[in-house]
Amino acid sequence: MGNPVFGHQRDEVQFWRRLVKQSLSLAPTPFYLFSTEPISQALEELRVIEKGLPIPVRHWLSCKTQPVRPLLDWWRRRGGSIEVVSEFEFLAALKEGFPPERILVNGPAKNRWLPRQSVRGILVNFDSWNEARALLSLAKKLDWTVGVRCHTGEEFDPEHSEFPTQFGMQADEALAALRNLKRADVRLEIIHFHLRTNVRSPQIYARAIDEVARICEMAKFNPKYLDCGGGYPPHHVVSHGGHRYDAEFDLVKLSRAYEIAARKFPDLRELWLENGRFVSARSGVLVMRVWDVKERKNLRQLICDGGRTMNALISSWEMHEIFSVPKRGGPTCLTAVCGPTCMAFDQLARQRMSRQVRAGDYLVWMDAGAYHVPWETRFSHGYSAVLWHEGNRLRLVRRSETFESWWDQWR
Numbered sequence: 001m002g003n004p005v006f007g008h009q010r011d012e013v014q015f016w017r018r019l020v021k022q023s024l025s026l027a028p029t030p031f032y033l034f035s036t037e038p039i040s041q042a043l044e045e046l047r048v049i050e051k052g053l054p055i056p057v058r059h060w061l062s063c064k065t066q067p068v069r070p071l072l073d074w075w076r077r078r079g080g081s082i083e084v085v086s087e088f089e090f091l092a093a094l095k096e097g098f099p100p101e102r103i104l105v106n107g108p109a110k111n112r113w114l115p116r117q118s119v120r121g122i123l124v125n126f127d128s129w130n131e132a133r134a135l136l137s138l139a140k141k142l143d144w145t146v147g148v149r150c151h152t153g154e155e156f157d158p159e160h161s162e163f164p165t166q167f168g169m170q171a172d173e174a175l176a177a178l179r180n181l182k183r184a185d186v187r188l189e190i191i192h193f194h195l196r197t198n199v200r201s202p203q204i205y206a207r208a209i210d211e212v213a214r215i216c217e218m219a220k221f222n223p224k225y226l227d228c229g230g231g232y233p234p235h236h237v238v239s240h241g242g243h244r245y246d247a248e249f250d251l252v253k254l255s256r257a258y259e260i261a262a263r264k265f266p267d268l269r270e271l272w273l274e275n276g277r278f279v280s281a282r283s284g285v286l287v288m289r290v291w292d293v294k295e296r297k298n299l300r301q302l303i304c305d306g307g308r309t310m311n312a313l314i315s316s317w318e319m320h321e322i323f324s325v326p327k328r329g330g331p332t333c334l335t336a337v338c339g340p341t342c343m344a345f346d347q348l349a350r351q352r353m354s355r356q357v358r359a360g361d362y363l364v365w366m367d368a369g370a371y372h373v374p375w376e377t378r379f380s381h382g383y384s385a386v387l388w389h390e391g392n393r394l395r396l397v398r399r400s401e402t403f404e405s406w407w408d409q410w411r
Contacts, residue, residue: 006236006319019394020033027396030289031386031400032287033387034369036283036390037283046278051255053262055269055270057271058272060273061279064276068373069096072092076098082102084105100119104124105125106125106192110127118138124145125146136181140184145187146189147223148188148191150170150211151167151168151170152207154195155168171214171215175219190225191223191226191265192227192272200245200247202256205258209261235367236321237318258271282367286364287362288307290359300333300353301338303339304337304348307339307348308347310339311339311384313371333353335353373386383398383400
């Protein structure tokens, strides 16, 4: 077994240890290493949902979660569909060859940029009535398949639960939008909601679906597609309080909730899911090298060439397992893994690690496949290299940023 706090199996750690060793000659640290194998494993786990439903389930690739070009290429080649939330992501999906009918456009204020991209046959979920009204004529002209994003009572700011998020339409707004869109005679076929990240139990989804079903019933709207967004908690990720985010999550129970939900929508053809972190978090690691070691009174500090400020902002609210290459055993002590930037905030982890870890060793921060590349910064350093593993091939797909490209962006 791996570290029992995080729950990784021994073979998972061994898989990454083997790939990291092969990668060290291909790029300088710090670098990200991604693989398709864990993504395939995640999709296989999600098949329990498909088995329990009388209708097909479509899994959308959440582009924002891991906007890595080889991933889009791999997903397209396997016949997948992609969900985008910005103009850059939309253009990336087109450039990588996704057909319009397999591109779903979400996100707020799309009326600001979507008119510049006159593409026929895409799918669009409206985030507000103002947005829908601004895009209505274009939706009819270009034969878009459209839907409404509902803001349910289960959606709130994860840091301040007393406040709602800024996304979607609350019940009265969604009801009015659905009625107006029906009168406008557009191709209205989708009803959509998204809750937040790390949704802890299937019951939360069940309550949100009930609320959405009531809105549709009042609007006399029978959607063909129910888009439940994402939010499933990834495996092995732990809060700073020591709680596993997926401790209460059960895909079998969730499948039953979806099965009941399907009966509430008589014309439903597909269930859509946009799980970013559950699918991709496990698909990547961050590899760093220890530069220096400091022995404090009550804390051992490892100064590395990668860290929170540059590479792993998400570590500010959650903990991931770390292992060393080479493997170090023996007594452990409280250890801080620090990045190279001149900022006390740049502390990737504070947990017990072997006292034998030394300068020159490599550290591997697991479950770095979601929101790391898109949240990477250039604070005092350039972007890191990225390596890609698919099948038996391991290759460098993005070089470390040079000083020239970092500095010459200025005019």
